[in-house]
Amino acid sequence: QVQLVESGRGVAQPGTSLRLSCATSGFIFRKHAMHWVRQAPGKGLEWVALISDDGRNQHYPDSVKGRFTISRDTSKSVVYLQMNSLTFEDTAVYYCARRSDSSNAFDIWGQGTGVTVSS
């Protein structure tokens, strides 16, 4: 079945780096753009990054641009989110989501992985 499984270390200090992984299975990875979305405690969804199906294009909101980098490894069907210069405001549950191959919607979501930035 189609599955997205996020992983990554849970706690980091301000100013440090962390890399999240999203292992995918059950679908043709190279046909789908992929996103990262986060949700701070008690808050709404915030889109964090998009990578195109071929990996050549990436987009970010201003809140993470220059600090976060999304990438993908087609040979492993994995999406990564490299997070640098972490701040307390980056504390959130991070979700990996698949973009539908026929619309712009996020049709499959992972279960999420928690990131806490704390000194």
Added chain:
Amino acid sequence: QSVLTQPPSVSAAPGQKVTISCSGSTSNIGNNFVSWYQQLPGTAPKLVIYDNSKRPSGIPDRFSASASGTSAFLGITGLQTGDEADYYCGTWDSSLSVWLFGGGTRLTVL
């Protein structure tokens, strides 16, 4: 402050109907398809509407949606306690080249 504006909360009795609005602008809702996501407490979001009004397989026809101009609407009929969740609209913004989510609407089934 989200670019896409949703009411923070809506409520209705079981069996009734509720409508959730999502207001944006020409560069987002006005020119791109809207999708809607349901987030039950403690779980990941789930797609319930895509391309303004289409339902993924497995989503009951109690869920419907539309878009007109710079606004989109999600309707849920025959409300059930299991529909209690946060609902988010989302779309691409062509001017900003970013994906936008609304602030979310908490549905309470009284």
